[in-house]
Amino acid sequence: MAPYFLAFSKVALAIMLNIGVCVCQCPDQSIAFNHACYEFSTAELGYAAARLYCAERNGTLAMPRTAAVDAYIVGILQYSGYQNGYWIGIEPSGVDGAPMWADDTPVFGGLCQYSAFAEGEPNFPGLTLSRMPQQCAMIGTAAESGFLWATSTCAYSKRFICQYGAGDQEDCSDIGLVRPDGRCGPDFPVLPGVPGVCDVIGPAPCCSADGRCGDSELHCDCPDCVDYSLVLVPDCPPGYHKLKDTCYGARLELANYTQAERACAEDGGTLAMPKHLKTDFFLIGLMIRAAPEGDFWIGIDDRRWEYNHMFADGTRLAECAFTKWSGVAPRDRAHFLNCVMYLPDVGYFWHDMSCWERMYFLCQMGPGITDDCEAD
Numbered sequence: 479m480a481p482y483f484l485a486f487s488k489v490a491l492a493i494m495l496n497i498g499v500c501v502c503q504c505p506d507q508s509i510a511f512n513h514a515c516y517e518f519s520t521a522e523l524g525y526a527a528a529r530l531y532c533a534e535r536n537g538t539l540a541m542p543r544t545a546a547v548d549a550y551i552v553g554i555l556q557y558s559g560y561q562n563g564y565w566i567g568i569e570p571s572g573v574d575g576a577p578m579w580a581d582d583t584p585v586f587g588g589l590c591q592y593s594a595f596a597e598g599e600p601n602f603p604g605l606t607l608s609r610m611p612q613q614c615a616m617i618g619t620a621a622e623s624g625f626l627w628a629t630s631t632c633a634y635s636k637r638f639i640c641q642y643g644a645g646d647q648e649d650c651s652d653i654g655l656v657r658p659d660g661r662c663g664p665d666f667p668v669l670p671g672v673p674g675v676c677d678v679i680g681p682a683p684c685c686s687a688d689g690r691c692g693d694s695e696l697h698c699d700c701p702d703c704v705d706y707s708l709v710l711v712p713d714c715p716p717g718y719h720k721l722k723d724t725c726y727g728a729r730l731e732l733a734n735y736t737q738a739e740r741a742c743a744e745d746g747g748t749l750a751m752p753k754h755l756k757t758d759f760f761l762i763g764l765m766i767r768a769a770p771e772g773d774f775w776i777g778i779d780d781r782r783w784e785y786n787h788m789f790a791d792g793t794r795l796a797e798c799a800f801t802k803w804s805g806v807a808p809r810d811r812a813h814f815l816n817c818v819m820y821l822p823d824v825g826y827f828w829h830d831m832s833c834w835e836r837m838y839f840l841c842q843m844g845p846g847i848t849d850d851c852e853a854d
């Protein structure tokens with residue numbers, strides 16, 4: 479079994495147990511990703527109107543607080559062809575204009591350490607510099623923007639992304655979730671809306687009904703108790719990011735196909751297998767963030783049987799509905815283009831290449847989304 483299943487994520491635990499927004503069904507137009515639904519507008523609105531649009535649907539502008547959510551969103555945006563940027567839920571606060579998420583938690587120094595601002599951003603003027611028109615945050619989509627976050631004048635009309643549900647915080651660090659006073663649960667938050675938890679590797683891993691960490695029966699074994707040590711949450715190792723129950727990572731080492739296979743196997747996985755459009759979005763976002771323009775191997779080849787491409791786990795491509803060949807691929811005529819890569823020059827389509835080429839690669843740990851494949 480892959481080692482990552484043994485890791486704890488106290489944050490994920492806290493969210494599962496206490497914040498628990500059920501995103502059983504996403505509101506129309508929106509799509510689910512790790513604990514929230516995201517809606518990508520095609521209409522253009524000023525920031526305030528966009529914010530209101532999301533609020534009226536009980537959501538907020540999107541908060542890409544983790545590399546995983548950011549990668550997923552970026553993977554989708556690169557398909558849009560839209561150049562003006564998409565508003566997201568980051569706004570300046572206070573005198574100094576410190577950026578805050580739409581739920582009033584800080585972007586810097588909060589629970590999650592992730593941000594993807596372009597250099598020199600966010601350019602939020604504090605109150606003292608109020609000559610500048612009000613600035614709001616967007617994900618840039620112009621060619622030179624690299625899909626990084628930037629600020630733009632709030633009054634401009636742009637597309638925007640709404641989020642319904644608390645969202646993914648599984649990549650966030652565990653800092654500060656265990657309170658120094660040993661209290662826990664929703665009545666004893668560490669940040670607004672983020673309950674304190676008990677230290678699962680310490681002597682007091684359970685939370686009693688009245689919100690105290692301990693290890694007696696009253697803490698661990700009653701209807702309203704939470705034994706944090708009993709709930710194992712899969713977590714991804716460093717450099718990997720989660721989509722559902724699977725971890726994906728972009729590896730920036732130059733490797734031929736067999737070397738890449740071996741490197742993924744050493745991490746307990748395989749080369750990444752994009753069997754579903756969602757996986758494809760996610761992998762593209764990871765590549766854009768890791769190495770824009772970079773070439774990456776994925777786990778598809780026809781080394782064994784010409785034109786019978788297989789995923790790294792032996793599933794035949796023909797068993798899955800989703801494929802994404804570039805216009806010319808698969809193009810093997812001479813039996814030497816047997817391994818498959820993402821070709822960024824043509825919008826991240828699949829391209830067959832000789833296996834001895836050296837390039838970056840994408841690894842996967844876990845089953846991935848297999849909905850589009852026939853059951854084996």
Ligand SMILES: *[C@@H]1O[C@H](CO)[C@@H](O)[C@H](O)[C@H]1NC(C)=O
Nearest residue numbers: 505532533534535536537642
């Ligand atoms: C938003 O929440 C309110 C109160 O819970 C509910 O009445 C309303 O139907 C919700 N609106 C949408 C669009 O879900």
Ligand SMILES: *[C@@H]1O[C@H](CO)[C@@H](O)[C@H](O)[C@H]1NC(C)=O
Nearest residue numbers: 733734735736737833834835
């Ligand atoms: C990849 O490189 C290794 C080490 O140089 C070599 O042994 C192996 O044959 C190469 N594989 C391919 C498919 O080129």
